[in-house]
Amino acid sequence: MSSVFVKSLVWFLLTLAVCLTGSAITNELRYRFAPGRHDFFSRSFSFQLDRARNAYETGGRAALQEYLDNLQTFMPGSYTLLDSHGRDLLTGTDRRAEMKRIAPPSIWNPLPRSPRTSIAWPTHDRRYWLVMDMPTPGVAPRSPVPFWLWIALATTVFYYILAVQLAAPVRTLEQTVEKFGRGDLRVRAASKRRDEIGNLARAFNVMADRIETLLTAERRLLQDVSHELRSPLARLEFAVELARTSPDRERALDRIRKEVGRLSTLVSELLQVTRAESDPDSRNLDIVELTALLRDVVGDCSVEADARKCRLVLHAECDLALRGDRELLRRAIENILRNAIRYAPEGTPVELRLERSVAKASLFIRDYGPGVPDESLENLFKPFYRVETDRSRTNSGGGVGLGLSIAQRAISVHNGAIVARNAQPGLLVRVDLPLLPVATEVSTA
Numbered sequence: 001m002s003s004v005f006v007k008s009l010v011w012f013l014l015t016l017a018v019c020l021t022g023s024a025i026t027n028e029l030r031y032r033f034a035p036g037r038h039d040f041f042s043r044s045f046s047f048q049l050d051r052a053r054n055a056y057e058t059g060g061r062a063a064l065q066e067y068l069d070n071l072q073t074f075m076p077g078s079y080t081l082l083d084s085h086g087r088d089l090l091t092g093t094d095r096r097a098e099m100k101r102i103a104p105p106s107i108w109n110p111l112p113r114s115p116r117t118s119i120a121w122p123t124h125d126r127r128y129w130l131v132m133d134m135p136t137p138g139v140a141p142r143s144p145v146p147f148w149l150w151i152a153l154a155t156t157v158f159y160y161i162l163a164v165q166l167a168a169p170v171r172t173l174e175q176t177v178e179k180f181g182r183g184d185l186r187v188r189a190a191s192k193r194r195d196e197i198g199n200l201a202r203a204f205n206v207m208a209d210r211i212e213t214l215l216t217a218e219r220r221l222l223q224d225v226s227h228e229l230r231s232p233l234a235r236l237e238f239a240v241e242l243a244r245t246s247p248d249r250e251r252a253l254d255r256i257r258k259e260v261g262r263l264s265t266l267v268s269e270l271l272q273v274t275r276a277e278s279d280p281d282s283r284n285l286d287i288v289e290l291t292a293l294l295r296d297v298v299g300d301c302s303v304e305a306d307a308r309k310c311r312l313v314l315h316a317e318c319d320l321a322l323r324g325d326r327e328l329l330r331r332a333i334e335n336i337l338r339n340a341i342r343y344a345p346e347g348t349p350v351e352l353r354l355e356r357s358v359a360k361a362s363l364f365i366r367d368y369g370p371g372v373p374d375e376s377l378e379n380l381f382k383p384f385y386r387v388e389t390d391r392s393r394t395n396s397g398g399g400v401g402l403g404l405s406i407a408q409r410a411i412s413v414h415n416g417a418i419v420a421r422n423a424q425p426g427l428l429v430r431v432d433l434p435l436l437p438v439a440t441e442v443s444t445a
Contacts, residue, residue, distance in 0.1 A: 008163050008166065008167070009159070009160065009163050012156075012159045012163075013156070016152055016155060016156070020148050020151070020152065024148070045119070045121040045130065045132075046121070046123075048071065048079075048121075048130060048132075049081075049121055049122075049123055049128065049130040050123075051067060051071075052064060052067055052068065052071075052079070052081045052128075052130055053081070053123065053128050055067040056081060056089055056128075061089065061090055064081060064089060064090060065090060068080075068081070068090075077132055077133055078132075078133040079130065079131070079132055079133075080095070080130070080131045080133075081128060081129070081130055081131075082095055082099070082120075082128065082129040082130075082131060083127065083128060083129075084126055084127050084128070084129075086098075086099050086129070095131070098131075099120050099129065099131070118131070118132070118133045119131070119132045120132075166197070169191060169193065169197050169198075169201070170197065172189070172191075173189050173191070173197075173200065173201055173204065176188070176189045176204070177204065180208055185208070185211070185212040185215060185216075186212070187208075188204075188205045188208060189201035189202075189204050189205055233263075235255075235259050236256060236259040236260070236263070239252055239255040239256045239259060240252075240256060242255070243256065285323055285324060285325060286323070286324075286325075286326055287321055287322075287323060287436070288321065288322055288323070288324050288326050288329060289319050289320070289321050290316075290319065290320045290321070290322065290354060290361055290363070290433075291316045291318070291319040291320065291354060292319065293326065293329060293330060293333070294314055294316060294333065294352060294354060294363075295314065296330070297330060297333050297334050297337060298312050298314050298337075298352065300334065301334065301337050301338060301341060304338065304341055305341050305344075305350065308341055308342075308344060308346065309346040309347060310341060310344040310345070310346060310347065310348050310349065310350055311349050311350070312337075312341075312349070312350050312352065313349045313350070313351045313352065314352045314353075314354075315351070315352065315353040315354065316352075316353075316354040318356065320354065320356055320361040320435055321435065321436050322361065322414075322433055322434060322435050322436055323436060324414045324433070325410075325413075325414075328410045328413070328414075329410065329414065329433075331406060331407075331410060332406065332407035332408075332410035332411055332431075333363070333365075333407070333431070335403035335404060335406055335407045336365050336403075336404065336407050336418075336429050336431070337350065337352070337365055338403065339403050339404060340365055340366070340367035340369075340427070340429070341367070343367055343369035343370065343427070344367040344368060344369050344426075345368060345369055348367070348368040348369075349368070350365070350366070350367050351364070351365070351366045352364070352365050353366075356435070359434060359435055360416075360432050360433060360434050360435055361432070361433050361435055362430060362431070362432050363430070363431040363432075363433070364428060364429070364430055364431075365428070365429045365431075366423055366426055366427070366428040366429075367426045367427055368425050368426040369425070369426050369427065370425070370426075371422040371423070371424065371425065371426055371427045372420075372422065372427060374422065377420055377421065377422070380404055380420050381404045381405055381407070381408035381418065381420075382405060404420075407431075411431055411433065414433055414434075415433075415434055416431060416432050416433040416434065417431075417432045418430070418431050418432075
């Protein structure tokens with residue numbers, strides 16, 4: 001009995017048996033002890049006996065015969081009035097032996113279930129007895145067992161359907177969990193129920209989504225690390241060997257220091273990617289004022305812009321507020337801005353423009369550089385993707401190819417969107433973020 005279906009069905013059948021038995025016992029007791037039930041028959045017989053006695057005592061045999069004939073007309077049967085010695089008062093016949101064979105009326109069943117009924121009913125002083133021999137009225141009551149069987153059958157059928165409705169989705173969910181446990185991370189419980197079983201299926205789907213996200217991020221991190229560490233480690237190994245054999249040890253050490261810094265940057269950005277895809281509950285959500293955040297980012301990037309001999313221009317008419325992780329948003333915007341600065345020609349501006357629509361904030365970041373080939377636009381936010389074919393570039397124009405990927409994932413976990421297009425000249429990146437229902441607008445200086 002390990003099945004929920006079998007257990008529920010057995011418990012139902014036991015409950016049904018107890019209920020039917022209790023109903024039968026209760027009905028019998030209620031019928032037997034019903035107030036006035038025995039009184040009805042006793043009063044009816046006593047009334048007939050008193051009328052017969054009065055007729056005999058007041059009018060003799062003729063009056064008694066007339067009364068019994070009238071009684072027989074309305075209630076078909078044979079009626080005889082006897083004295084205390086069992087003698088028929090009309091014919092004088094001795095019927096004592098017959099009276100001994102007639103059972104006294106039962107409290108439980110005054111009218112026995114037989115084709116004919118014989119009852120001897122006495123007066124209180126037992127001077128007279130009324131013997132009634134009459135056919136049992138109507139048809140004997142049928143047994144209640146067939147009715148109970150019909151009720152049991154009908155309720156069992158309906159409960160069987162209910163049990164199937166309860167057990168089937170549980171079995172389906174069990175199969176889904178087994179598939180998920182065997183490694184099929186994309187399997188989900190397809191349930192539209194609005195009861196506890198549906199809530200359980202949806203809770204499993206939420207859990208499966210989070211587990212899939214975490215495992216996918218972990219696998220991607222391992223793949224990205226194994227892929228990207230090959231070249232720096234190979235160059236580092238070469239630089240170490242060169243430091244052992246080359247007379248210019250200082251140059252070799254500089255090369256080693258440069259490769260170590262590159263590895264440190266790569267690991268840091270890989271951790272940022274993993275954090276962007278980690279458990280949503282681990283993020284620090286707060287009210288973020290975008291204009292203030294943009295000013296901080298512009299201030300931090302101004303040194304790098306000055307080194308590139310370009311300038312940063314921020315256009316923001318009002319302060320827009322949203323709920324999110326401030327550091328994650330800062331990292332995303334900073335990565336987009338640094339990418340624009342990296343490709344901005346000398347003496348050109350890098351523009352940041354913040355606009356508001358009905359329910360979202362739109363941030364536009366544009367440089368006036370060479371842009372990217374149109375066929376590369378859709379791949380621009382993929383991890384480790386760079387437009388340059390030489391992935392080992394180490395000059396200021398190249399990175400490890402994770403900045404825009406981090407930005408895209410950070411914006412995605414905030415239910416936003418990020419797209420890039422060529423502005424001719426330059427590249428324009430647009431970031432859309434949902435605002436709070438009631439945004440706080442603060443005039444900017």
